[in-house]
Amino acid sequence: MLRDLRIARVTLTPVLVADPPLLNTQGVHQPYTPRLIVEVITEEGIAGLGETYGDTKYLDLARPFAALLEGHRVDDLNGLFTLADRLAVDAARVDGAVDVGGLRGVQTVGKLRLSVVSAFEVACLDALGKSLGLPVHALLGGTVRDAVEYSAYLFYKPAAHPEGVPAEPDDWGAALDPAGIVAQARTLEERYGFGSFKLKGGVFPPDEEIAAVRALAEAFPGHPLRLDPNGAWSVPTSLKVARELEDVLEYLEDPTLGTAAMAEVAAGTPVPLATNMCVTTFAEIEEAFTRNAVQVVLSDHHYWGGLRHTQQLAAICRAFGVGVSMHSNTHLGISLAAMTHVAATVPDLHHACDSHYPWQSEDVLTERLTFTGGAVRVSDAPGLGVELDRARLAALHRRWADDDGRLRDRDDAAAMRVAEPGWESPRMPRW
Incomplete structure (x- = not known):
């Protein structure tokens, strides 16, 4: 009892x-x-x-x-x-x-x-x-794998936050061109053993980001590559990028906004489309799946209401022949531990999960989770296996x-205005 x-x-x-x-x-x-x-x-x-x-x-x-x-x-x-x-x-x-x-x-x-x-x-x-x-x-039904594979998350970035902005230093350096992105990928590979790479796009004109992915393909031949512009492109631009990178992309994530536009792109390219934007609730599944708008859903247990809903989503994806993986936000070790536990229970997890965790120099745990060979081993300790x-x-x-309130709500546009006065969030599509 x-x-x-x-x-x-x-x-x-x-x-x-x-x-x-x-x-x-x-x-x-x-x-x-x-x-x-x-x-x-x-x-x-x-x-x-x-x-x-x-x-x-x-x-x-x-x-x-x-x-x-x-x-x-x-x-x-x-x-x-x-x-x-x-x-x-x-x-x-x-x-x-x-x-x-x-x-x-x-x-x-x-x-x-x-x-x-x-x-x-x-x-x-x-x-x-x-x-x-x-x-x-074990509370979720038991594991089907002993370790969960994660993908290196690549970002364009300046060397530091703008001068005069209070911030913690980082040792990543700048990455504003293909050479910088490749150097960043090598660092992530050397430190954590990642075998697949995802570039956060939508920052520079598409031709520049195509060049960065091509540089990654040359530097890491045969490794899975992904590109995510967060809906920054029109349907024609999305199709152009997909056509130019179809031989190297594992999938293209949210190239354009909305299920209807994603379906139009999917109909025009053999490159699988992934999403964490147009399928974020159970109510959004029917339209996206019946229109073949997405081929991979990137679950996020924060969006979906927890770990058991994540398992339910994975089962629906399996029934429709849609791939499943996991989206990442700027998270700490508690969330990474939760992701790892549920990912270990999902049978058809054929794509490495995303994780921002290598970018987070701070945590609230007594011991950081570690990546070995690009993967996190699943803890068998009681609960999540982490200590505060x-x-x-x-x-x-x-x-x-x-804080005086300026940082209590994430606002990427406001942060950008410090470096570029007058910056406003772009109208979509940008290109």
């Missing part, structure tokens, strides 16, 4: 984490990015950890949700969504559709709730696993508390 695993309290800790000046079609990463660390503590004193976005709109939903959880059983995972539905009235005070640009598409209140619930679901699974002496992957460094968590929270 299961012990009474009820939640006694919940702790929410927003933090600001150092981030290099990584470029994308909207602008550039700020010197610090907000994340939210969730702890659920059971009546037995067992603490479970979760992590999600830390922007104000997520905090505004996480706080009232946390207040509903006192007395909730950590094994009642379905009940988390029932409780989240009770936030609908309060959430209506948030804009009904939050435009977050070309990086995520349009974000509704419902999608925001899922991103909040995801952190609590992971925290409950972590607490439950610790209580039962079982790893999270409370001193480090407190320091990153102090940074958040001391």
Whole structure:
């Protein structure tokens, strides 16, 4: 008989984490990015950890949700969504559709709730696993692989944030041309053993990014390559790029915005199209799959509402013959551990997962997760198998508390204006 695993309290800790000046079609990463660390503590004193976005709109939903959880059983995972539905009235005070640009598409209140619930679901699974002496992957049905392969995530970037902007130093150097991208890829290969490479595009005109991918193909012959412009291209431009790179691309990710445009591109190229933008909820699956708009869905347990929804998505993809992998955001080790546990349980994971983690010099864990041969081994320790460094968590929270509000919401366009006054998020498509 299961012990009474009820939640006694919940702790929410927003933090600001150092981030290099990584470029994308909207602008550039700020010197610090907000994340939210969730702890659920059971009546037995067992603490479970979760992590999600830390922007104000997520905090505004996480706080009232946390207040509903006192007395909730950590094994009642379905009940988390029932409780989240009770936030609908309060959430209506948030804009009904939050435009977050070309990086995520349009974000509704419902999608925001899922991103909040995801952190609590992971925290409950972590607490439950610790209580039962079982790893999270065992609670999800067990592993089909002992290690999860990840892809190197390449970014165009200047050498540093603009002069005078408070920021942590990084040793990556500039990467603003094909030679710089290849050098960055070599560094990631040498440090972490990655065997596949994804370039964040939509930054420079398509011919320049084609040249960068071609340079990667020459430097790493036979290695899987990906290009993701976050919807920055028109359908004709997308088809042109696909035609010029069809012999080297593993897939082309979100070259254009929207399911209809993606379907038009898919019909005109043999290059598989991947997405983490036009399929981010179960309601969006039918149109995308029946129109053959995407051939690979990049799941993100934050978007989808947790690890069990990720498994459900993978099963639907399998039924339709659509590939599945995992999208990454600017995450810490708790999220990487959660990704690794669920990825280890998905049978048809034929593409390496994305991860920003090598770019994050800071973490809230006592020990960073490590990549060996481009992969993270799946922990068999109880729960997620990670431990919180409370001193480090407190320091990153102090940074958040001391901020005057400018960095508590990620805004790549605002960060870009520091370097280029007058910059505005481009109208899509850019090219």
